[in-house]
Amino acid sequence: MSFVSRGFKGRRRDDVPPERIPPGQHATRDFPVLSAGPTPHTPLSDWTFEITGEVAEPRRWTWEEFRALPSEELTTDIHCVTTWSKLDTVWEGVSVDTLLAEVETDAEYVTAFCDGGYTTNLPIEDVTDGKAWVAFAYDGEPLDPEHGGPVRLLVPHLYFWKSAKWVRGLRLTADDEPGFWETLGYHMRGDPWQEQRYWGD
Amino acid sequence: MAGAAVLGRLTWLVAEAVDVLTETPRTRTLVLDVPGWTGHRAGQHVDIRLTAEDGYQAQRSYSIASAPGDGRLDLTVERIEDGEVSPYLVDDLLPGDRFELRGPIGGYFVWEDEPGGPVLLLAGGSGIAPLMSMLRHRAATASEVPTRLLYSSRELGDVIYREELDRLAADGAGFEISLTLTRAQPPGWEGYERRIDDELLAEVAWPATERPLAFVCGPTTFVEVAASALSRLGYEPARIKTERFGPTGG
Amino acid sequence: MDELMLDGNAVGGLLLEVFAEDVTRAGSCCDACGATGQVGALRVHSNAPGVVFRCPRCDAVLLRLASDGKRVWLDLRGLRHLELPRAG
Numbered sequence: 001m002s003f004v005s006r007g008f009k010g011r012r013r014d015d016v017p018p019e020r021i022p023p024g025q026h027a028t029r030d031f032p033v034l035s036a037g038p039t040p041h042t043p044l045s046d047w048t049f050e051i052t053g054e055v056a057e058p059r060r061w062t063w064e065e066f067r068a069l070p071s072e073e074l075t076t077d078i079h080c081v082t083t084w085s086k087l088d089t090v091w092e093g094v095s096v097d098t099l100l101a102e103v104e105t106d107a108e109y110v111t112a113f114c115d116g117g118y119t120t121n122l123p124i125e126d127v128t129d130g131k132a133w134v135a136f137a138y139d140g141e142p143l144d145p146e147h148g149g150p151v152r153l154l155v156p157h158l159y160f161w162k163s164a165k166w167v168r169g170l171r172l173t174a175d176d177e178p179g180f181w182e183t184l185g186y187h188m189r190g191d192p193w194q195e196q197r198y199w200g201d
Numbered sequence: 202m203a204g205a206a207v208l209g210r211l212t213w214l215v216a217e218a219v220d221v222l223t224e225t226p227r228t229r230t231l232v233l234d235v236p237g238w239t240g241h242r243a244g245q246h247v248d249i250r251l252t253a254e255d256g257y258q259a260q261r262s263y264s265i266a267s268a269p270g271d272g273r274l275d276l277t278v279e280r281i282e283d284g285e286v287s288p289y290l291v292d293d294l295l296p297g298d299r300f301e302l303r304g305p306i307g308g309y310f311v312w313e314d315e316p317g318g319p320v321l322l323l324a325g326g327s328g329i330a331p332l333m334s335m336l337r338h339r340a341a342t343a344s345e346v347p348t349r350l351l352y353s354s355r356e357l358g359d360v361i362y363r364e365e366l367d368r369l370a371a372d373g374a375g376f377e378i379s380l381t382l383t384r385a386q387p388p389g390w391e392g393y394e395r396r397i398d399d400e401l402l403a404e405v406a407w408p409a410t411e412r413p414l415a416f417v418c419g420p421t422t423f424v425e426v427a428a429s430a431l432s433r434l435g436y437e438p439a440r441i442k443t444e445r446f447g448p449t450g451g
Numbered sequence: 452m453d454e455l456m457l458d459g460n461a462v463g464g465l466l467l468e469v470f471a472e473d474v475t476r477a478g479s480c481c482d483a484c485g486a487t488g489q490v491g492a493l494r495v496h497s498n499a500p501g502v503v504f505r506c507p508r509c510d511a512v513l514l515r516l517a518s519d520g521k522r523v524w525l526d527l528r529g530l531r532h533l534e535l536p537r538a539g
Contacts, residue, residue: 004253005252005298007289008253008259026257035496037512039453181500183526184517185522186500186501198519198522211471246461262461309489309491310491421455439489443492444458444461447454447455448454
């Protein structure tokens with residue numbers, strides 16, 4: 001039995017339309033920093049982004065090449081499995097469609113891999129058709145290292161652990177290969193609107 | 202029986218605030234009555250849990266500041282700007298209010314008067330809380346183990362338990378304090394005026410040859426700097442105990 | 452340096468839920484670099500979907516913990532061993 005503490009409210013926003021908040025979530029004004037390890041700092045001169053794995057030929061971009069790609073700005077809501085949601089966040093990034101257009105593949109899944117060793121897996125249809133970006137700016141500024149800078153994967157329609165920080169590439173795979181949290185109880189797909197947080201959800 | 206003791210530690214108990222004491226402009230001590238409390242060792246902490254009316258819960262850890270065997274459970278809480286829990290505990294909580302609590306937790310960061318070298322306590326901000334439990338325990342047991350405290354605060358008004366610390370040092374039982382005020386100092390201040398660094402520690406800390414036992418507590422950044430400096434002074438890693446409070450001191 | 456980082460001692464309550472005995476003083480050995488120390492001294496990242504314990508010397512992941520409130524998942528692969536006192 002849980003026990004109510006008089007007057008405790010927390011710091012949640014209560015001024016948001018409920019239909020924008022998935023089940024079990026609450027809105028916050030903050031942007032909490034979540035991390036499984038120390039913040040990596042790769043010099044941009046050493047930085048590359050790769051698409052590898054089940055592709056006819058792997059493709060790699062340097063920072064300059066990556067930043068020369070067409071990019072777009074988007075405003076979206078994000079939902080963290082730890083129950084906070086943040087509405088109307090503004091990002092700028094390169095669509096994953098733009099990157100995948102440069103490779104040939106039949107793969108059905110991708111694994112994002114990152115500085116620091118973090119990985120996460122997604123079905124390819126969850127990162128194509130305008131659903132995912134490799135984001136380099138947040139709120140009009142270059143993405144902060146603690147939030148995943150220089151770039152992070154951005155897949156806002158899924159729980160935010162799929163929006164891998166410090167992403168360095170996508171490995172295309174024939175099978176769905178569980179990543180860092182997916183091997184420890186977290187759902188393989190992670191749709192917040194179906195509350196797919198853990199195995200069996 | 203061991204089983205019952207373990208269950209007691211795992212269970213959430215209900216804590217009632219019987220008194221609230223303002224310590225500094227940003228900190229307050231909550232004096233708690235906790236039916237079912239089994240006691241603690243100096244340095245341990247508790248987890249507390251607050252539940253809002255709509256079921257939303259937040260959980261935090263706080264070090265126990267009171268001495269074992271005091272018959273009361275004191276938590277000293279610092280208000281973190283934009284914090285979720287600490288503003289409630291420091292500004293809103295009234296005597297009679299209740300929340301859930303479990304513990305004591307953490308046999309790693311514990312001091313009990315053991316034979317061995319002198320004791321060095323390094324406190325950053327509200328990191329003084331578990332070290333205060335150790336000092337109160339030391340006084341209550343009339344221990345004379347040589348003990349030095351180096352306490353880093355922003356300014357004199359932020360030094361928690363100042364009068365009590367001065368009194369303990371004046372008691373002549375082998376306890377010495379050094380303060381460093383990192384942001385502002387009163388006129389005529391003769392203590393240190395900067396963040397802890399290798400040089401400051403070399404002046405204050407016991408020599409490594411005496412095999413001191415060190416306890417370091419405070420914000421993560423403070424603990425990292427202090428603990429690595431002690432390492433460089435030759436302190437044995439297994440005799441540097443750390444308790445990190447995260448970015449803002451709990 | 453990561454300001455949010457804690458130590459094994461700070462997540463002692465969660466560890467008690469899993470191990471039922473205080474493991475903050477248990478001895479740990481990193482499988483990657485062989486470093487030994489107490490669990491209380493491990494570097495902990497707990498602002499995450501789960502809790503990650505890392506080696507203070509080489510940063511390798513030693514232990515991972517996640518929970519949905521009913522189940523706890525524990526990955527100990529990064530530890531060569533844990534040394535616990537034996538009761539009784």
